[in-house]
Amino acid sequence: MVSKEMYELGAKRSVIRDLFEYGKQKAAIVGKENIFDFSIGNPTVPAPECVKESIIKLLKTKKSDEIHGYTSAQGDFEVRKNIADYMNGKFNCQLKAENFYMTCGAAASLSITLKALTVSSEDEFIIIAPYFPEYRVFIKNAGAKVIAVPADPEDFQIQVNLLEKAIDFHTRGIIINSPNNPSGVVYSEKTLRSLAGLLKRKSKEYKKALYLISDEPYREIVYDGIQVPYIPDYYENTIICYSYSKSLSLPGERIGYILIPSFVENARDVYTAVCGAGRSLGYVCAPSLFQRVIMQCLGKTSDIALYDSNRKLLYDGLNKMGYRCVRPDGAFYLFVRSLEENAVDFSENAKKFNLLIVPSDDFGCPGYVRISYCVDPEMIKRSFYAFQKLKDLYQSG
Amino acid sequence: MVSKEMYELGAKRSVIRDLFEYGKQKAAIVGKENIFDFSIGNPTVPAPECVKESIIKLLKTKKSDEIHGYTSAQGDFEVRKNIADYMNGKFNCQLKAENFYMTCGAAASLSITLKALTVSSEDEFIIIAPYFPEYRVFIKNAGAKVIAVPADPEDFQIQVNLLEKAIDFHTRGIIINSPNNPSGVVYSEKTLRSLAGLLKRKSKEYKKALYLISDEPYREIVYDGIQVPYIPDYYENTIICYSYSKSLSLPGERIGYILIPSFVENARDVYTAVCGAGRSLGYVCAPSLFQRVIMQCLGKTSDIALYDSNRKLLYDGLNKMGYRCVRPDGAFYLFVRSLEENAVDFSENAKKFNLLIVPSDDFGCPGYVRISYCVDPEMIKRSFYAFQKLKDLYQSG
Structure with missing residues (x-):
């Protein structure tokens, strides 16, 4: 029933x-x-503290509809502009507001991206085991197939040779997650260069874009001065799914974004399909107050x-x-x-x-x-x- | 691509x-x-004012993870318990926390409910024209078909005789929206009794539950002392999709609920499927701060x-x-x-x-x-x- x-x-x-x-x-x-x-x-x-402070400041200085009203579906322009500027300063890139689509957290970022990219029921997305279990749920919801490739049991880096065997004509994209849940590993420069090389080669071989979907809720949670590489520097067809759940300890507030750099193949089409997928799944806009809050807390953790x-x-x-x-x-x-x-x-x-x-x-x-x-x-x-x-x-x- | x-x-x-x-x-x-x-x-x-006041009070009196942490997927228990108590007082019903599933607003409530109820691609949901255009999008996302039945052009009440002709073996449910966007009409007692009679008769005829999905974001926005009837009093198989967007002027915050009364046919199965559909669509939980805020503002508008x-x-x-x-x-x-x-x-x-x-x-x-x-x-x-x-x-x- x-x-x-x-x-x-x-x-x-x-x-x-x-x-x-x-x-x-x-x-x-x-x-x-x-x-x-x-x-x-x-x-x-x-x-x-900036979270509490910025909420109180917003409540005291802004009109109700400026804080709580609908934003555009892709998120408030000023918020996205500020995130772009912050990222440009941090990663020396050239992002604009138009590259960002604000979401209700990482699960929404992934669900929407997968739905936007899935063209047929033959499509496959590759995930690296160990992986976050919900990846399977989101890929299935998009109507695509899950292919899992084991990481190296020694250090949990990607086994690029095994990944190579898993890629075929039906592969639409690969989801990576670094720093990784559950292994805690951060992918090395060597891994990323090798991964990027493989994906470029395979894109050429199959004459189609292979999208690298980088799920990065733990980007700021790193130790011993380690830097998490900015993935689009290694591979252009990268879509970043981000969430502020972990970096700002706001998991219940559901706030994050999808970043589609302009040099992604068919970037505007991907962005448009992301807007459509968000609409289809019932996401009207990301929570409006917290869009403004994270804008006030950029760079804080x-x-x-x-x-x-x-x-x-x-x-x-x-x-x-x-x-x-x-x-x-x-x-x-x-x-x-x-x-x-x-x-x-x-x-x-x-x-x-x-x-x-x-x-x-x-x-x-x-x-x-x-x-x-x-x-x-x-x-x-x-x-x-x-x-x-x-x-x-x-x-x- | x-x-x-x-x-x-x-x-x-x-x-x-x-x-x-x-x-x-x-x-x-x-x-x-x-x-x-x-x-x-x-x-x-x-x-x-209670919105601003309760946010500031929560920030000043609760620990960060009590406000911003994940709630359970169906929503914070205390929040749901309080909504149930409030509804019981208002409509003289016997609701419990377990009847409520908190959502990211009405669009999420509808998307999740439709996805939970759709069994096959032959399934049909009937909507009454004029209707909110996104109904088509959400029904399509669930994998079902849209059947539109015109309202009476004289008063925009449901034309129950036309609805009768539209119901067939594939009908899974009917979406109603009263007070109505865009007509502003509130369905009369007469309309609801007639609608309920028809649905009961047709459920018997086809030996299956016909769900009435009542989309009620405007429930409190009524004039001249009009009371909006509580639909489950007329028809038991009613699922209410609610949002605080309009009643509390919080459209950007994405907060609402799905209400599945216990006397709905297969109520626990429907609730479980709603949990599954929420998970599948990438909704982890409804925004946590605003779950608590609306609990503090029950009955306010x-x-x-x-x-x-x-x-x-x-x-x-x-x-x-x-x-x-x-x-x-x-x-x-x-x-x-x-x-x-x-x-x-x-x-x-x-x-x-x-x-x-x-x-x-x-x-x-x-x-x-x-x-x-x-x-x-x-x-x-x-x-x-x-x-x-x-x-x-x-x-x-």
Whole structure:
């Protein structure tokens, strides 16, 4: 009586959300301080002060309809102009307001872009495993097919030789995500040059544009002075899907953008199709107050140092115990080897010690768990005892 | 190279947006005070004070992640509980938090509901002409077919006998919109009883649920003490799509809900499919700050009296000049007979006097113009001269 596909999507909550809800219920029984919830990527570091200040200033100085009224569907012109200017200063590029389409966050950015680019049901989008599980949902909604290519298990960089084999005539685009959720890896210059070379070669071979869709909500969440390369510098046919959810700790506010540089093949057609896809999916405009807020906060971020100290604390602690994981350069996740082949069983065992860690199966890369460290550092300290017990369980067994 | 369908949707701006943009350009030449822009439904009456007050209070008393963090996909529980309680008090019903799914406004409410209900590409949704043009876009996005049934040209109530002929085995649901955009009509008790009777009979005949989708962004924008009936009291299989855009003058903030009462057939399945459809379309959650804001403003509205005085001013003024239109009971539009058969040409002629009025063709009901009166009353007064000139043009011609 209802759409079977939508019913199943609604009934099968993501494994992340499932653990998160389990944690809330268990906390009610054993006490919140005894639950070690590393499940969800909900930033705990507060939004920077400029967010609060700019909201209050806007409310006090602007007329109601100037703040809360419809903006144009692509977003307020002044907002987009200011983002363009900021990006031009940061990346030495030549962007204009017309290159930006404001969205309700990264999920909207991706859904809209994929819908705009999908021409036929034979179209394929390639994703690199481990990947954010919702990519599958958004590609399916656009009416295209998902092709997953595994990253290098040593360092989680792209295996360009494997990617090459996956590209065929039906490939419309490749989604990349650096800094990566869940691995925390930042793609190196070497990876990007190699990727760009491949895509240029393959575009020529198939005589069609291959779009690189760069999903960048973690662009500013990087450590040890690492710089995240500006992808269009490496490959022209790049569309950036951005969100302020993580950089400004505003995940619930749903604010981000799609950036289509002018040198993208058929850039104006892509932009027009993006406008159409946004309209088709029911996005009238991005939330108007927060369009203005992010304009006032360009270049600002939440206090990344807090995530960095969490990263060190957890990485060092788990390493000492003998857990294995690649040291992350960005985002706020550790991607740790499961102590048994089946990560779902491993995650279940972890629950015995009230340790909530996400099995990697839905990320398309079995045998790991994702540990989100955008949490209270005190919880990390308390959790080591549980991590040790979990380790002991496997050593004694 | 991009989706043709999305490109066309992006390239063909709605006629309303087209006029609106034309007005902005023309204003730059002849001066804003000489343009009479009745094109767009962007509320001019400010949001009530409770909006500003509750935002500032939330910012000052709550932690950043309590305001800006992800809520659950269906919306914050407390918010939904409070809306349910408010509705129970107002309509004497028995709603719970679980009946509500918070959305990014009415367009999202409709897109998600239609996607959740569409089972096959043979499915049909019936809309009553004149209708909001985007209904066609959202139904198409869901993969279903649009069937339009004309309203009674005398009073714009539903012609239930015509609707009866349009319902067949493929009908999944009917979208109604009362108070109506563009006609301003509020469906009478008589209409609703007759509609409910028909739908019950037809559900039995075809042995399947027929869903009534009630799009109610103008529920509170009514005049002369009129009460908008609570549709589920008349017909159980009613799903309400609501938005705070108009009642609280927050159109840019994208905040609304889907209400699925428990007595709807397969209510839990419909709700689950709605969750799935929201996920599929890329809606992660409704904007978190404004979820809390509308909770603090339940029962409040912008100052409707201002729209009412505009309504009287414009209706009386145009009537005196000999324009013909049904007196609207709600919303903020007059739906006026075109002075020639082709309303597109009529709207073009109106432009000669810098009068921007929307031809009704895209509303599925040719021969009219929609005049939006959520505008500055001074503009209405200045516009009468132009309306008179337009009338003279036709009398002299």
